Amino acid sequence: MASLNVGNLGDYLREQRRNAQLSLRQLADAAGVSNPYLSQIERGLRKPSAEVLQQVAKALRISAETLYVRAGILDAERDRDEVETRAVILADPTLTEGQKQALLQIYESFRRENGIGSDDGRADGTGLGAHGGDVDPQQSAG
Incomplete structure (x- = not known):
């Protein structure tokens, strides 16, 4: 599977997950997404929807806006x-x-x-x- 242009998002998510001292499985459970899907997001193989990003942000207790911008869903200034x-x-x-x-x-x-x-x-x-x-x-x- 070819890598999408969401590596920056994946790297950022992995960093935030590690800072929160959560395993991939723990974050997946907290966000209500599958462990393999979250792994693919972190590796830049999948581009998640805004809803999934919102769930992950809530589980990590970080701003969903930051994830939206990193995923290319929002233009930082305009939106x-x-x-x-x-x-x-x-x-x-x-x-x-x-x-x-x-x-x-x-x-x-x-x-x-x-x-x-x-x-x-x-x-x-x-x-x-x-x-x-x-x-x-x-x-x-x-």
């Missing part, structure tokens, strides 16, 4: 404000996961309405996560 807004929503401990996803959907819909829609190709409209399209904001509000 910083959007990522910071998303990070604040995702980090709010007073919101349920459903409420967070609902807020991200609303945020993205306003951005699209204003001609600044997400260009990351995700169909869920959140730019992060796979469950954005499954959330009913009315149900999440309480």
Whole structure:
């Protein structure tokens, strides 16, 4: 399998995992991904989705934005404000996961309405996560 241009990401992930004193298996379990898949990411053989990067970042207790930039998902300067807004929503401990996803959907819909829609190709409209399209904001509000 040919190496993708994500070696920098893999090297960075390996370094962060070692700094956290986690084995590959421990990180894979904490992030909810398979051990072989995480190994392939670290070796630069696979390019993970934003959702996987978010899960890995959470498990490592590091910024998902840093992983997005290293993976080429985000342009560091252009997308910083959007990522910071998303990070604040995702980090709010007073919101349920459903409420967070609902807020991200609303945020993205306003951005699209204003001609600044997400260009990351995700169909869920959140730019992060796979469950954005499954959330009913009315149900999440309480």
